[in-house]
Amino acid sequence: xxxxxxxxxxxxxxxxxxxxxxxxxxxxxxxxxxxxxxxxxxxxxxxxxxxxxxxxxxxxxxxxxxxxxxxxxxxxxxxxxxxxxxxxxxxxxxxxxxxxxxxxxxxxxxxxxxxxxxxxxxxxxxxxxxxxxxxxxxxxxxxxxxxxxxxxxxxxxxxxxxxxxxxxxxxxxxxxxxxxxxxxxxxxxxxxxxxxxxxxxxxxxxxxxxxxxxxxxxxxxxxxxxxxxxxxxxxxxxxxxxxxxxxxxxxxxxxxxxxxxxxxxxxxxxxxxxxxxxxxxxxxxxxxxxxxxxxxxxxxxxxxxxxxxxxx
Numbered sequence: 001x002x003x004x005x006x007x008x009x010x011x012x013x014x015x016x017x018x019x020x021x022x023x024x025x026x027x028x029x030x031x032x033x034x035x036x037x038x039x040x041x042x043x044x045x046x047x048x049x050x051x052x053x054x055x056x057x058x059x060x061x062x063x064x065x066x067x068x069x070x071x072x073x074x075x076x077x078x079x080x081x082x083x084x085x086x087x088x089x090x091x092x093x094x095x096x097x098x099x100x101x102x103x104x105x106x107x108x109x110x111x112x113x114x115x116x117x118x119x120x121x122x123x124x125x126x127x128x129x130x131x132x133x134x135x136x137x138x139x140x141x142x143x144x145x146x147x148x149x150x151x152x153x154x155x156x157x158x159x160x161x162x163x164x165x166x167x168x169x170x171x172x173x174x175x176x177x178x179x180x181x182x183x184x185x186x187x188x189x190x191x192x193x194x195x196x197x198x199x200x201x202x203x204x205x206x207x208x209x210x211x212x213x214x215x216x217x218x219x220x221x222x223x224x225x226x227x228x229x230x231x232x233x234x235x236x237x238x239x240x241x242x243x244x245x246x247x248x249x250x251x252x253x254x255x256x257x258x259x260x261x262x263x264x265x266x267x268x269x270x271x272x273x274x275x276x277x278x279x280x281x282x283x284x285x286x287x288x289x290x291x292x293x294x295x296x297x298x299x300x301x302x303x304x305x306x307x308x309x310x311x312x
Contacts, residue, residue, distance in 0.1 A: 002103040003093045005043035010097030018089040018107070026141075028114035029077040029089065031107040035068040036100050042068060043100025049090040050202050052081055052191075057090065058155045061193055062200045068100065076114040076199025080122065085204065117199035118142030120192055121172075125207035129293040134179040134208050136160075138192035140201070144173045149195040152177035155205065156188050182210050214241035214287040216299030220250070223269065227277040227307045233269050236285050241296055247288035251298050255280045262286075277309040 001016045037043045047060040062075065081087040093102050113119055121139035128134045136152055144165055152160040160177045167173045175194075179186055189205035216236040224231035234248060252272050253260045263272070265285075275281065284298040 001091065001105075002101060003044070003095070004101055005095045005097075006038075006099040008095045008097070010095060012095045014093045016091040016104070020086045020088050021109070022083045022086045023079075023081075023109075024083050025111075026113045026119055027079070028110040028112065028117075029079060029107070030074060030110065031077070031091075031104050032072045032074050033064065033069070034072050034101070034103045034105075035064060036070055036102075037068040038099040040067065041098035041100065042096055043098050044093055044095040044102055046102055046104070047092040047094065048075075048077070048200075049092065050077070050079055050081070051088045051090055052205050053085055053087070055189070055205065056155060059153055059157055060092075061153075061202050062195070064102075072105075074198070076117040076196070078114045078117045078119045078199065078201035080120040080202065081204045082122075113141070114199060114201075117196040118148075118194060118201050120194070120201055120203040123192060123203045123206040125209065127209040127211065127291065128182055129289065129291050130183055130210050130212050132182060132291075132293040134182050134186070134210075135163075136177045136179075136190060136192065136206065136208075138175045138177065138203060139168060140173050140175060140194060141171065142173075143171070145196070147197050150175045150177075151193055152179070152190050153193050154186075154188055154190045154208075158186060179208065182208075184210050184212060186210055211289060211291070211294075212241040213294050213296035214239040214243060214245060214289055215296040216285050216287060219300035219302040220283055220285055222302060222304050225304065225307055227309050228275050229271055229273045230275065230281065230283070230304050230306065231269065231271050232283060232302065232304075234265065234285050236287060236299065239287060239296075241287075241289070243289055245287050246290055246294070249286040249288075251284045251286055253282050255282060255303070275306050277306050280305040 048062040192203040194201040220232040288295040
C-alpha cells in the first residue's frame with residue numbers, strides 16, 4: 001500500500017484491512033513501512049490496529065512518530081489471539097496536509113515467535129464491585145528488558161500503567177495493572193500491550209465487569225410494636241444494583257443519634273430487641289453481594305416509636 005498525501009487536506013484517512021486470521025499457535029506478523037516528506041515535513045502518520053473477532057476497532061497498538069524515516073523499517077507484531085477467536089490487522093494512514101509518501105509492504109505471517117518482541121499468555125476477565133480496584137495480571141513470554149513499555153489498554157480508550165513486575169521463571173514474567181476507583185463506565189474489554197524497540201505484543205481482550213453494590217428500593221415494613229422491641233419485615237426483594245445477595249443487615253439508630261446498632265439477619269422478618277420505651281428509631285436495611293466492597297449504602301429508612309413502659 002502506498003499513500004500519496006500530495007493534494008490531500010489534513011485528517012483524510014486511508015485504510016488497509018488484512019483477512020480475518022485464525023492462528024493455532026505462537027506466530028509473528030512482520031511488515032515494513034516507509035515515510036518520506038517534502039521539505040522534511042511529515043506527510044502524516046501510520047496507525048496499526050488489531051481487531052479481535054467482531055469487536056469495534058478500538059485503539060491503535062502501534063503508530064509512527066517523529067520525522068520521516070526515508071528508508072524501510074521493519075516492525076514485529078506478536079499477537080496472542082488464537083483459534084477459535086480470530087483477528088484482523090488494520091493499517092490506517094491519517095494525512096497531515098503536507099506532501100509526501102507513506103507506504104507498507106511485505107506483510108508476512110511467520111510460524112514462530114518474534115525475535116525481539118515478546119508474546120503474552122491469554123489473559124482472563126476480572127469482576128469487582130464499583131469503587132474497588134480491578135487488577136489484571138499479564139504473563140509475558142520472555143525476559144524483562146529495560147526498553148520494554150507495558151500498559152493495559154481498554155477498548156474504549158482508558159489506560160492503566162504497569163504497577164509492578166515479578167519473574168515467574170527464567171523465561172516468563174508477570175506484569176500487574178490496576179484500574180482504580182472503578183465505576184460502571186469502566187466496564188468493558190481490556191488487553192495488555194508491550195512495546196519493544198522493534199515492535200509490539202498484544203493479548204486477547206479480557207472483560208472487566210463492574211458490579212454495583214445492592215440497595216433496597218423500599219424501606220422495611222413495621223409489623224409489631226412493643227415497649228422494648230420492634231418487629232419488621234425487611235422488604236428487600238426489590239433492589240437497585242446487582243445481586244446475588246449474600247448477606248443482610250439491619251441498621252437501627254435513635255432519632256437523636258445517641259444509640260446505633262447493626263445486626264445480621266437471616267430471615268425475611270426480624271425482631272429488634274433491647275430498645276428503650278417511648279423512643280423513636282430509624283431503621284434501614286443493608287445488603288451485600290460477593291467480593292470486596294459488596295455492601296451497598298443503607299436503604300430508605302423506616303421511622304418507628306416504641307410504646308410506653310407498662311403498656312400492653
